[in-house]
Amino acid sequence: MKNKKLYTTIKVIFSLFMLFSAIGELTLNETVVHSMELIQMPVYLLYLLGVLKISGIIALWVSPFNWIKEWAYAGFTFDFIGAIFGFIATGNLVMPDIIMAPVGLMLCLSTYFLWRKTN
Secondary structure, eight states: OHHHHHHHHHHHHHHHHHHHHHHHHHTTOHHHHHHHHHTTOOTTHHHHHHHHHHHHHHHHHHOSOHHHHHHHHHHHHHHHHHHHHHHHHHTOOOTTHHHHHHHHHHHHHHHHHHHHHHO
């Protein structure tokens, strides 16, 4: 029961983290656009990332199928690893951009492993 409560709490935090990220991408927030330009990625990918993040959040909360949740967690993990790699590869280690991706990755992994433990 304790793990289930902890899982739900971290899942809410992680979902809000991803939702705010998706909103920033879909509205082409200037900070988000600047981050994409820093890692030399095309800005038009922001729309795709935003839609996929919202789809992943929905999958985590309402999907009855575990394999869909696995894919959502995998997509979030690829997103964070790609961001971390982009900042390191281009040498643009600026704050807070370089901090947010590892924090998100840790939230994602902790939510995933708690979900696996509670199922």
